[in-house]
Amino acid sequence: MQFPTRPPTSPSPMATTVATATAVASPSTSNSSSPSLLPRRRFIPPSSTPARCRLLPTPPRWRAGLHTARRVAVGSDVSSSPDAAAEEAAAASKVGKRVRVTAPVRVHHVAKAPGLDLRGMEGVVKQYVGMWKGKRITANLPFKVEFELKLDGQDKPVRFIAHLREQEFEIVGDE
Numbered sequence: 790m791q792f793p794t795r796p797p798t799s800p801s802p803m804a805t806t807v808a809t810a811t812a813v814a815s816p817s818t819s820n821s822s823s824p825s826l827l828p829r830r831r832f833i834p835p836s837s838t839p840a841r842c843r844l845l846p847t848p849p850r851w852r853a854g855l856h857t858a859r860r861v862a863v864g865s866d867v868s869s870s871p872d873a874a875a876e877e878a879a880a881a882s883k884v885g886k887r888v889r890v891t892a893p894v895r896v897h898h899v900a901k902a903p904g905l906d907l908r909g910m911e912g913v914v915k916q917y918v919g920m921w922k923g924k925r926i927t928a929n930l931p932f933k934v935e936f937e938l939k940l941d942g943q944d945k946p947v948r949f950i951a952h953l954r955e956q957e958f959e960i961v962g963d964e
Contacts, residue, residue: 880917892957899949912936
C-alpha cells in the first residue's frame with residue numbers, strides 16, 4: 790500500500806543529535822554490511838494527522854446529504870397552485886384517445902427500426918405522467934403514447950411506447 794508523499798520537514802534538534810551519533814558510530818569490521826547493523830528508520834506520522842483507524846465506522850458524508858435531499862424532495866409540496874386538479878382532469882380526458890403525431894419526432898429506442906420518425910403515425914395515449922399522487926411534477930414529455938409498427942417479414946406488429954408533449958400530437962378519435 791502506497792502512502793502519499795509529504796514535503797520534507799525541517800529537522801528537529803533531537804534528529805540532528807541522532808544523525809550525528811549514527812554518523813560517528815564505529816565502522817563495521819566485516820566487508821559486507823548486514824541489515825541488522827544498519828540504523829532502523831521508523832515512520833512516525835505528525836500529531837496533526839488524524840488516525841487512519843477508527844473504532845466505529847462513520848457513514849460517508851454523501852449519504853447523509855442524499856438522505857436529507859430525498860426527505861426534502863418527497864416532503865415538499867411541488868404543486869401549490871389550485872389549478873393542479875383541473876390540469877389533471879384535462880389530461881385524464883386525453884387518456885385512451887387515438888392521436889396522430891404532427892411534429893417531427895425521431896426515436897432511437899425501437900430495436901427493429903432505429904432512428905424512426907414518428908411524424909404521421911397514429912397511436913393511443915396510455916398515461917399522463919405530469920401528476921404524481923395529486924402533485925404536479927416536472928415531466929417535460931408527460932404523455933405516454935403506444936404505437937404499433939408493421940414491419941415487412943414479421944407476422945406481429947412491433948409495439949413500443951414514446952413520451953410526447955401535448956403540442957406534438959392531435960386527437961383523431963376514441964380507441
